[in-house]
Amino acid sequence: MYSSKYLELLIDELVKLPSIGQKSAQRLALHLLKVPREDALRLAEAIRAVRERVGFCATCGNFSEGDPCGICRDPQRDGSIVCVVEQPGDVLALERTGMFRGRYHVLGGALSPLEGTSPEQLRIRELLERLRAPGADGAGEVREIILATNPNVNGEATALYLSRLIGPLGLRVTRIARGVPMGSDLEYSDLVTLSRALEGRREVE
Amino acid sequence: MYSSKYLELLIDELVKLPSIGQKSAQRLALHLLKVPREDALRLAEAIRAVRERVGFCATCGNFSEGDPCGICRDPQRDGSIVCVVEQPGDVLALERTGMFRGRYHVLGGALSPLEGTSPEQLRIRELLERLRAPGADGAGEVREIILATNPNVNGEATALYLSRLIGPLGLRVTRIARGVPMGSDLEYSDLVTLSRALEGRREVE
Numbered sequence: 001m002y003s004s005k006y007l008e009l010l011i012d013e014l015v016k017l018p019s020i021g022q023k024s025a026q027r028l029a030l031h032l033l034k035v036p037r038e039d040a041l042r043l044a045e046a047i048r049a050v051r052e053r054v055g056f057c058a059t060c061g062n063f064s065e066g067d068p069c070g071i072c073r074d075p076q077r078d079g080s081i082v083c084v085v086e087q088p089g090d091v092l093a094l095e096r097t098g099m100f101r102g103r104y105h106v107l108g109g110a111l112s113p114l115e116g117t118s119p120e121q122l123r124i125r126e127l128l129e130r131l132r133a134p135g136a137d138g139a140g141e142v143r144e145i146i147l148a149t150n151p152n153v154n155g156e157a158t159a160l161y162l163s164r165l166i167g168p169l170g171l172r173v174t175r176i177a178r179g180v181p182m183g184s185d186l187e188y189s190d191l192v193t194l195s196r197a198l199e200g201r202r203e204v205e
Numbered sequence: 206m207y208s209s210k211y212l213e214l215l216i217d218e219l220v221k222l223p224s225i226g227q228k229s230a231q232r233l234a235l236h237l238l239k240v241p242r243e244d245a246l247r248l249a250e251a252i253r254a255v256r257e258r259v260g261f262c263a264t265c266g267n268f269s270e271g272d273p274c275g276i277c278r279d280p281q282r283d284g285s286i287v288c289v290v291e292q293p294g295d296v297l298a299l300e301r302t303g304m305f306r307g308r309y310h311v312l313g314g315a316l317s318p319l320e321g322t323s324p325e326q327l328r329i330r331e332l333l334e335r336l337r338a339p340g341a342d343g344a345g346e347v348r349e350i351i352l353a354t355n356p357n358v359n360g361e362a363t364a365l366y367l368s369r370l371i372g373p374l375g376l377r378v379t380r381i382a383r384g385v386p387m388g389s390d391l392e393y394s395d396l397v398t399l400s401r402a403l404e405g406r407r408e409v410e
Contacts, residue, residue: 003297004270006258010251016244018236024224029255030294031223033268037256039221044252046215047237051245053211054238063238065209089235092208 007033059130061106061123063088071103078102083146084127084162086110086155090148102146105130110154111161117154119161127162131169144172151178151196212238264335266311266328268293276308283307288351289332289367291315291360295353307351310335315359316366322359324366332367336374349377356383356401 007029014025032040056062057069064070071077071091081102085091091104107122131142145166149155163173179197180189189197212234219230237245261267262274269275276282276296286307290296296309312327336347350371354360368378384402385394394402 003300004255004259004268006251006254006270007268010248010255013248013251016248017233019229019232026294026297027224028222030268030292032252033255033259033293040252040256043215043218043221044249046211046218047245047249047252049211050209050215050234050238051242054209063209063212063235065211087235088238089231092231095208 060104061108061126062091062104076101080141080143081146082127082130082142082144083148085148086150086158090150094148102144107149107158110149110158112154112157115154122158124162124165128165131166131171142171144174147173147175151176265309266313266331267296267309281306285346285348286351287332287335287347287349288353290353291355291363295355299353307349312354312363315354315363317359317362320359327363329367329370333370336371336376347376349379352378352380356381 010029010032011022011025014020014028015022017025020028032043054063054065055067057064057067057072059068059072062069062071066073078101081100082105083094083100083102084105084107085094086107086109088106091106094100094104105123105127107124107127109117109122111117111119111122131145145162147159147162149158149162159175163175166173177200178193179200180186180193186194215234215237216227216230219225219233220227222230225233237248259268259270260272262269262272262277264273264277267274267276271278283306286305287310288299288305288307289310289312290299291312291314293311296311299305299309310328310332312329312332314322314327316322316324316327336350350367352364352367354363354367364380368380371378382405383398384405385391385398391399
């Protein structure tokens with residue numbers, strides 16, 4: 001082979017990233033070789049900085065530059081409502097709506113028999129501790145849990161599992177609405193989504 | 206915003222990579238935050254190492270850990286045949302076939318009026334110098350140029366441009382065959398490919 005061992009090493013690392021295959025990794029590596037040196041080094045430095053400066057909040061499990069994170073620390077956020085999500089990316093998505101003023105709990109995934117993800121691998125124990133120790137984060141007792149796991153097989157199973165687990169604690173447990181997405185076309189909606197949309201219908205106000 | 210400035214910086218850098226959009230960049234950044242610290246730092250280090258150890262060969266324009274590169278330096282390679290390609294990735298692809306024992310010339314792109322790529326931005330001057338200075342790379346006179354630019358609008362235009370430029374020098378100028386790809390289905394081949402396949406038909410041996 002006439003290739004470069006350093007280039008091969010970079011391709012090997014890039015291929016480990018999610019949804020980057022061998023061809024994409026090669027294209028990315030050659031791109032990083034071609035761009036101005038400073039641009040490539042800026043990416044390397046950004047990766048290093050993220051791992052040096054960003055950690056996770058011990059309360060909610062979201063990434064954070066401090067512990068507790070900005071949301072868990074913010075007295076303006078309503079500590080009596082906790083929205084349970086699978087991943088930190090879900091927190092970013094919900095925050096962008098600007099509609100939620102409560103706090104979060106990041107599970108770190110969803111239950112999946114196929115992928116072998118069991119309850120012990122998610123931050124479920126931490127969630128229960130959080131619910132049983134009212135005011136531990138200086139936020140008062142939790143009164144509502146919003147289950148905002150993904151509307152797919154694993155996410156639904158996780159929501160069901162959590163609702164059975166939390167139900168006996170006497171909290172209000174809700175699930176985000178599943179239905180036809182805004183801007184979509186009924187004609188092209190799948191059966192399950194349409195069924196959920198019918199099931200979840202509400203009085204017109 | 207409750208996000209992290211370091212995470213935002215990383216997303217900004219990732220989004221500059223080819224075919225990585227805002228959503229992919231965010232997913233990649235969160236992935237790099239979640240994997241073991243050593244894995245993330247290994248990627249950062251691989252990027253840095255590539256930029257420190259890998260440069261370009263002044264003769265053929267391919268990336269290389271030395272100058273001239275392994276192929277231009279190898280006395281076993283036939284210096285009388287030069288295969289002209291657009292990108293270093295094309296050299297890797299052709300090398301994988303194991304069918305070509307000549308040398309390469311990497312243009313660094315293709316002519317494109319739309320993207321504003323003109324002949325001066327490609328390594329065409331270097332190609333002509335290489336053809337006019339026989340034996341300069343210790344390889345003897347070039348007798349054949351294989352035009353292996355991509356079989357798309359820009360690549361075809363570049364091949365045509367080069368064939369007119371090089372034709373007067375009295376070399377053999379060839380173009381790689383365009384036709385139906387192996388393993389494909391005639392029924393689903395596009396018109397241009399099928400036309401090329403008919404045009405380029407050869408006697409069955």
